[in-house]
Amino acid sequence: MEQAPPDPERQLQPAPLEPLGCPDAGLGAAVGKEAAGAGEEDSGVDTMTHNNFWLKKIEISVSEAEKRTGRNAMNMQETYTAYLIETRSVEHTDGQSVLTDSLWRRYSEFELLRNYLLVYYPHIVVPPLPEKRAEFVWHKLSADNMDPDFVERRRIGLENFLLRIASHPILCRDKIFYLFLTQEGNWKETVNETGFQLKADSRLKALNATFRVKNPDKRFTDLKHYSDELQSVISHLLRVRARVADRLYGVYKVHGNYGRVFSEWSAIEKEMGDGLQSAGHHMDVYASSIDDILEDEEHYADQLKEYLFYAEALTVRTFSLKGMTTKLFGQETPEQREARIKVLEEQINEGEQQLKSKNLEGREFVKNAWADIERFKEQKNRDLKEALISYAVMQISMCKKGIQVWTNAKECFSKM
């Protein structure tokens, strides 16, 4: 296999642009072309080796975040954060990495990339983005988007998003994704030129149609139930976790008051003075230790949130045509809307002629979608298990710190 940096012509297939009039054929074509392009069976499992290989070739990191000011579409001044994306290629022989690309992107560009992927890979579970605004905050944590801790966690989330795409057997080969990493200027225009917004509606109709075949696949119904439940339980868990964090913060911080009072008291006590003073110091240490502890827990919460967003996306994708189009279209221009309506009218006319091939292609679609869902499920089980274990590790660390501090304090008290 090649050692050189990815060759866009060879390794990445441009997302296929099927003719406007044949939404269903387009779907089939999309799947088919990807399979052909990969040169191997697109079953999600066989491509793993290729996928790992791909990962070895490229290192992606979102290494910095920077505050910027600029003018928005309505010529008003706005402040936003830009993120530096660095891509390195790893030389196979000596493991050295060379910086090949580096550019700045803002959150809205990530959103655009994701929306594009959603349209062109309807059978793939596309990774979610980190939250746009801070949710499930416990009260001491700032809900401000400009807060450095929030920005830092978002940086990690965005990096995770890109890594997930890069490690997906199919998504990693998408040209638009490649350009996102390599072409700073003009990337937005390139994406829009694919006309994917126009595709969205037709693809969704096709998507939905496949589920209205004679025997809707029970697995998809189960999937919907599962993703609903997952959404609900993770939200609940995150809410309670935030409350628990808030209370824990209170317990630790109040102990800090001992520090101050002990110190003042030690001034009037001859025998007890030293013991009081040093015990007070340990109370201060205890009180301040909670900040790091809870910051670590936020990362755990983020891991759960990723799957909350996955679940939300699954629900939407599987059944909500209306929800999907609203999500995708966002701020469309009047011209775009016009063009969309025109497309719809054409499709209504032509779609009626395609009904007999629908079932076959529907089944093909379902087979491929299900393969990706299996891949997703395995990923989810691995990730969640790891997250739960890391939670245990965090608790252990917190307990060890607690034992240390209180043992020190006890020694001071007993010497009073």
Add this chain to the structure above:
Amino acid sequence: MGTLGGAGLAAAVAASRARTLGMEGERRASQARSSGLPAGGADGDSQGGSAPFPGSSGSSALLQAEVLDLDEDEDDLEVFSKDASLMDMNSFSPMMPTSPLSMINQIKFEDEPDLKDLFITVDEPESHVTTIETFITYRIITKTSRGEFDSSEFEVRRRYQDFLWLKGKLEEAHPTLIIPPLPEKFIVKGMVERFNDDFIETRRKALHKFLNRIADHPTLTFNEDFKIFLTAQAWELSSHKKQGPGLLSRMGQTVRAVASSMRGVKNRPEEFMEMNNFIELFSQKINLIDKISQRIYKEEREYFDEMKEYGPIHILWSASEEDLVDTLKDVASCIDRCCKATEKRMSGLSEALLPVVHEYVLYSEMLMLPEEIGKLEDKVECANNALKADWERWKQNMQNDIKLAFTDMAEENIHYYEQCLATWESFLTSQTNLHLEETSEDKP
């Protein structure tokens, strides 16, 4: 001090010292006698309510007597809802020594190098409802080997009013000594129900402490009113209360009156300002520590309440996951165990630290009073060792008590974190073992 006052004061001191010595002699004699007592303890035949332990019919007789007595000074009308009579009776019951001899080996001693021979417990709060009022009585059990007591065991019921009376008598009889504080009469912060379980339990613990402090005081322990308080039947106590102040208390009153009139004459050099300063600062600090400790308890309680909900969510989640069922259930059980450990930590705080700190808040409130500060200054200035010893004794106790209370709190926290650590570590181990099992299964 002026000659007249000085003489009066010296006389009172001499008299009380003589009394102490006299008591000592008697006490030693009674110890010799007590060694002959059977291990079982109670003689059984004395009239002083020595019925062994709960459920005795004596208590209902007590109730009758108290209810009919309408002349008593109604200092503290304890009016509350009748539900209190259905109170949860699992209040703290300290370990009771079974015999005077066994007691000697078990309890730690305050300041007496000699053996402790008076053991008092306060428990079993009970509410009593009459047409005019509702109030609570506490059961007081006394076990002693002292000869001056008619029996070795006594059980009586007393209400808060009775404790107030006792404190008053002690202050009269020993105006120069630091008398232990009583818990507050009324609840300071607004509570919906005036006498809920927590309040009663807190008060019970404080009353227990009050009596034990007196018992441990080298002088106060031999006070006659104290003995009557511990041993008399209800009607006996009421009739005793009605008597005028005894000789000693009348003398004490005189001493007090004279002493406080003399204070105006004294000039106040720098050293006395220091004492003032100490009391003020101590009072400030102990009040703050009391507030902080109460707040910690509150925060821990709220943390506990949230944690109770946290574990079960993982169980709920496990219902929809096939592959993660065991991991999620294990996490839930870890969280539940940590929850229980938190509960234990909380109760440790409320048993050990909070009552001790609060008692010293009450002490400091009392010591801040002008006549008390005067007393303290006298103690420090006065060459009389007995008086100075009282102040030194108080300070020493204070330091020991605070030290012990905080050491206990640290110990509770260490224990809490150790328990949680063990829980999570065993979870981690089980996960690692599972993983090893799984990977070894994959091998050909």
